[in-house]
Amino acid sequence: xxxxxxxxxxxxxxxxxxxxxxxxxxxxxxxxxxxxxxxxxxxxxxxxxxxxxxxxxxxxxxxxxxxxxxxxxxxxxxxxxxxxxxxxxxxxxxxxxxxxxxx
Numbered sequence: 001x002x003x004x005x006x007x008x009x010x011x012x013x014x015x016x017x018x019x020x021x022x023x024x025x026x027x028x029x030x031x032x033x034x035x036x037x038x039x040x041x042x043x044x045x046x047x048x049x050x051x052x053x054x055x056x057x058x059x060x061x062x063x064x065x066x067x068x069x070x071x072x073x074x075x076x077x078x079x080x081x082x083x084x085x086x087x088x089x090x091x092x093x094x095x096x097x098x099x100x101x102x103x
Contacts, residue, residue, distance in 0.1 A: 006030055006051050006093045022100060031094045036087040044099035046078040053092030059084040 002020065009018060014035035020028040030051075039058075048057070048070075055070045060083045069089075070076055078084050086094070 004030060006095075009093060017096070020095075025100050026097060027100045027102075028095065028097050031096055032091070033086075033088050033094070034091045037085050039083060039085045040103045041081060041083050042078060042098055043102040045080060046082075046102065047095075047097040048076040048078065048086070049095040049097075050074050051093045051095055054089040055092050055094065056087040056089060057084060058087060 004018060004020060009030055010032050011017075014033040015031055015037060017029040017031045020030060022028075050070045050072055052072050054072070057068050057070050057076050059066055059068070059078070068076070076084075
């Protein structure tokens with residue numbers, strides 16, 4: 001049994017995470033950040049749920065960059081091959097579910 005209070009989670013640097021679970025090759029992690037990530041394509045699918053704060057999710061579709069503002073409670077699904085980068089607006093706490101060892 002594990003209880004994680006996301007509001008209290010604040011690591012030493014942006015994008016550090018606490019591992020919540022690893023189930024059959026899929027990880028669930030809580031991230032805190034106040035800095036953009038980097039453009040990337042995951043090794044598989046990714047579920048990105050904003051728990052607190054807001055994130056501008058930049059992604060590319062057919063070579064065009066688009067941006068969606070995600071607020072607390074919003075979820076972004078990156079399918080296989082989806083190039084994307086998260087830019088928090090201030091501080092954000094994010095739940096990420098993805099293939100173990102993904103970028």
